[in-house]
Amino acid sequence: MKLWSKLVFAAAAAALLPASAAAETRVTYKSASSASSYYQMAVQIAEAMKAGSNGEIIVTVEESQGSVQNVMEAAVRPGNYVFTTPPALVSLAQGGKAMFEGKENPRFDEIRALFPIPSLTMHFVVRADSGVESFADLEGKTILIGKGSFGANEGAKYLDLFGLTDKVTLADVELSNAGPALKNGQIDGFVTAGSYPAPNVIEAAAGTGIAVLSLTDEQIAATKRTRMVIPAGTYAGQESDITTTSLPVVAFTTTQMDDETAYQLTRTFWEEKAKMGTDAPWWNGVSSDLLANISGKIHPGAVRYYEEAGIALDPAQK
Known part of the structure; x- marks a missing residue:
């Protein structure tokens, strides 16, 4: 087959691929120990994201040794990194206090909230x-x-x-x-x-x-x-x-995540939450009222969803 023919064939084959394959967004979700309920929640979120986005958002769940590790990794992980932690730990990291003393990193200031999970x-x-x-x-x-x-x-x-x-x-x-x-x-x-x-x-x-x-x-x-x-x-x-x-416990990311991905993650979470609650009642305790527990900034993509949904945010969170 001549080179030109090969190029034409490859282009035609690519055109036949499903649109979702090209649009697929991959996210890493750093959770907790695999024996904990929070790891189970992470698996449920991964399943909900896949179902709610028609397979366009694929979440890979990673086990963690705890919230401090999750925050520390925010300083070095690229791209679509999502992790769970109490908002108070993010504040400590950004202030270089307590367990983060001597471990200051300017990238801690890039941490942004997405949505609350069960407290x-x-x-x-x-x-x-x-x-x-x-x-x-x-x-x-x-x-x-x-x-x-x-x-x-x-x-x-x-x-x-x-x-x-x-x-x-x-x-x-x-x-x-x-x-x-x-x-x-x-x-x-x-x-x-x-x-x-x-x-x-x-x-x-x-x-x-x-x-x-x-x-x-x-x-x-x-x-x-x-x-x-x-x-x-x-x-x-x-x-x-x-x-x-x-x-309170919240799902966070960093400013390395683009606004559209943050928007889609946040929208899909809230749209799928009721369905998750039928399988695991702990999701029924999560409401937009818990957003008040977020002391830092919310990702602009998530802010877009909350504004569209008519959910009031504190000006300091934007």
């Missing part, structure tokens, strides 16, 4: 027959808070803030065994943090009558965390709202 929500779970109706009633009880996790650290902090550190017995049981330990009376309650409805709280509610403690406004203020309301009916036997605290 880490504190649950103080007790047996319904334990007689515990408030934090003061935990005195003399055996509580499981676990070790090393955000929930364990927050649980210990709250016990200290509310004057209970030396007044409760901390159980030496793995948090994964909280449900059975509660059922057999080995513990009176446990502390866990996760997107609601939390699977381990659902399990405990199914196996044992439980209650989840509410915090007062004064207690929430003392924790310096974000107020969160778990609606009545979220857990078996829960007849009223639960007021607790949370750590």
Whole structure:
């Protein structure tokens, strides 16, 4: 075949390719440990992006060792890099504070938010027959808070803030065994943090009558965390709202992502969220109200979607 004929054949073959193949956008989504609920959420987002964009957005999920790693990689990852982290960590990175001291990088200033995902929500779970109706009633009880996790650290902090550190017995049981330990009376309650409805709280509610403690406004203020309301009916036997605290979590990218890609990711997320919520109820706790928890800038492409959708943003976020 002569060279000219080969070129004509190649051009004709390219013309026959589906338009979506040329328009396909690839995104890397850095999430969390593969054993965590946040990794499951990442997989759900990847599936939703593919379905909602008719295959034009392909998301590859990467496992992570934590939010700090995710933020650090924002300084070196090119292109369409999306990662999850609490907004507070982005602020620390941009200010070179705490765990980012001595690790300053001008590219941290290029981090931009896209959309919120389920928050880490504190649950103080007790047996319904334990007689515990408030934090003061935990005195003399055996509580499981676990070790090393955000929930364990927050649980210990709250016990200290509310004057209970030396007044409760901390159980030496793995948090994964909280449900059975509660059922057999080995513990009176446990502390866990996760997107609601939390699977381990659902399990405990199914196996044992439980209650989840509410915090007062004064207690929430003392924790310096974000107020969160778990609606009545979220857990078996829960007849009223639960007021607790949370750590907001957001999907971020950088200014290396073009505006159109950021727009399409944000639009597809919100359009597919209800469908995701039918399969995994933790998505039902996500609403545009959570955008208020974003303390930094939102990507211009995402801002375009929110303005089209009539969702108000703080001027400082634009």
